[in-house]
Amino acid sequence: MEYFNFASCHAISSCWLQNRVGLKYVTSFILAGSLGQLGSGLARLFRMRYGKDNVFMSDIRKPTRDITSKGPYIFADVLDYKCLQKIIVTHRIDWIVHFSALLSAVAEANVALAMRVNIEGTHNVMELANQYGLRVFIPSTIGAFGPESPRNPTPNITIQRPKTIYGVSKVHTELLGEYYNHKYGLDFRCLRFPGVLSSDTHPGGGTTDYAIQIFHDALKEGRYTCYLGPNTRLPMMHIDDCLRSVVEFMEREPESLPVRTYNVAGASFTPDELAAEIRKTIPHFEINYRPDHRQAIADSWPEVLDDSAARNDWSWRPEYNTKRMASSMLNDLRPVYQQSHGIESDVMTKQQLTVAA
Numbered sequence: 424m425e426y427f428n429f430a431s432c433h434a435i436s437s438c439w440l441q442n443r444v445g446l447k448y449v450t451s452f453i454l455a456g457s458l459g460q461l462g463s464g465l466a467r468l469f470r471m472r473y474g475k476d477n478v479f480m481s482d483i484r485k486p487t488r489d490i491t492s493k494g495p496y497i498f499a500d501v502l503d504y505k506c507l508q509k510i511i512v513t514h515r516i517d518w519i520v521h522f523s524a525l526l527s528a529v530a531e532a533n534v535a536l537a538m539r540v541n542i543e544g545t546h547n548v549m550e551l552a553n554q555y556g557l558r559v560f561i562p563s564t565i566g567a568f569g570p571e572s573p574r575n576p577t578p579n580i581t582i583q584r585p586k587t588i589y590g591v592s593k594v595h596t597e598l599l600g601e602y603y604n605h606k607y608g609l610d611f612r613c614l615r616f617p618g619v620l621s622s623d624t625h626p627g628g629g630t631t632d633y634a635i636q637i638f639h640d641a642l643k644e645g646r647y648t649c650y651l652g653p654n655t656r657l658p659m660m661h662i663d664d665c666l667r668s669v670v671e672f673m674e675r676e677p678e679s680l681p682v683r684t685y686n687v688a689g690a691s692f693t694p695d696e697l698a699a700e701i702r703k704t705i706p707h708f709e710i711n712y713r714p715d716h717r718q719a720i721a722d723s724w725p726e727v728l729d730d731s732a733a734r735n736d737w738s739w740r741p742e743y744n745t746k747r748m749a750s751s752m753l754n755d756l757r758p759v760y761q762q763s764h765g766i767e768s769d770v771m772t773k774q775q776l777t778v779a780a
């Protein structure tokens with residue numbers, strides 16, 4: 424995967440980080456909610472950069488043996504203030520990366536739990552970070568915008584009146600973090616991610632998940648039924664770009680960041696455009712459309728995210744466009760289906776895939 428290359432090319436010791444951000448001790452991180460789509464990749468990347476034992480994965484789920492064999496894992500429910508407090512104190516945590524959340528479609532189906540995890544959990548993280556002098560990274564999302572926001576492009580600072588509990592909870596996170604930063608000097612950092620495409624972990628119930636499932640179904644069945652309409656344009660990003668954006672952003676000196684919340688983006692496409700990209704490799708791929716309740720959510724979200732503030736302030740640059748995202752997903756997933764189902768007649772060989780990409 425690309426982020427391993429990124430990590431090895433820039434392999435640094437934790438001392439480098441200490442000098443860079445002016446810390447006087449080894450930096451330790453806790454990644455809360457890290458058994459989800461984004462967390463395990465970030466843990467791998469962080470451990471390569473900052474040392475295995477300085478990066479604590481945590482979640483409320485039981486980890487696989489593979490996870491526990493690669494570094495420390497701790498149970499941590501973000502709703503349990505004392506449990507978080509004990510971990511922070513015992514392990515001398517310096518940075519908290521708070522990934523625990525219910526994503527858009529799941530949150531809409533369970534508003535009460537979403538309010539607890541996404542809002543109360545964030546209160547606990549923010550309060551403990553302030554009390555113990557931690558730095559905090561919490562992702563936001565394109566879902567933090569709403570139908571009144573300009574949709575193409577959506578600027579970094581604009582109207583935010585989301586119509587989902589997920590979006591409301593993320594606007595709350597952005598504003599609360601900026602408040603703690605303004606009032607107490609808390610080093611709060613936040614990136615608004617678009618839909619993230621990854622091949623090695625499953626998506627957590629977001630509205631952009633179709634852009635991952637489509638690759639599985641294309642390779643497995645040669646067809647996919649999409650829950651969004653053909654022309655629904657949404658911003659997306661490859662996981663390598665997403666994880667690299669987190670590292671590059673967190674490694675910036677606090678003084679060099681004029682704002683605390685930034686849009687980051689890769690490329691925007693519609694299901695129809697993505698299907699056309701897949702057909703370049705799997706010519707017989709068919710897509711059908713059966714929009715469901717997620718269509719209304721997608722229709723209220725940005726089509727194109729303006730990430731010029733991140734580009735200007737900390738030199739953010741995505742490396743994956745739509746074509747590269749599609750070829751990377753197909754190349755990564757193809758061996759999985761080759762192993763379990765054999766080669767389908769309309770699925771090309773790895774060599775053909777690479778040539779087609």
Ligand SMILES: NC(=O)c1ccc[n+]([C@@H]2O[C@H](COP(=O)([O-])OP(=O)(O)OC[C@H]3O[C@@H](n4cnc5c(N)ncnc54)[C@H](O)[C@@H]3O)[C@@H](O)[C@H]2O)c1
Pocket residue numbers: 455456457458459460461462481482483484499500501502521522523524525526540544562563564565615616617618619620625626627628629631
């Ligand atoms: N994946 C995307 O496309 C995307 C896009 C934009 C923003 N984000 C944000 O990135 C973060 C991570 O997203 P993800 O895709 O990995 O989500 P995910 O749903 O895959 O993982 C979330 C994790 O949070 C854990 N969790 C739930 N309740 C918890 C609790 N009480 N205490 C501790 N952990 C708990 C879950 O067990 C799960 O492992 C989220 O904040 C999400 O809003 C993700």
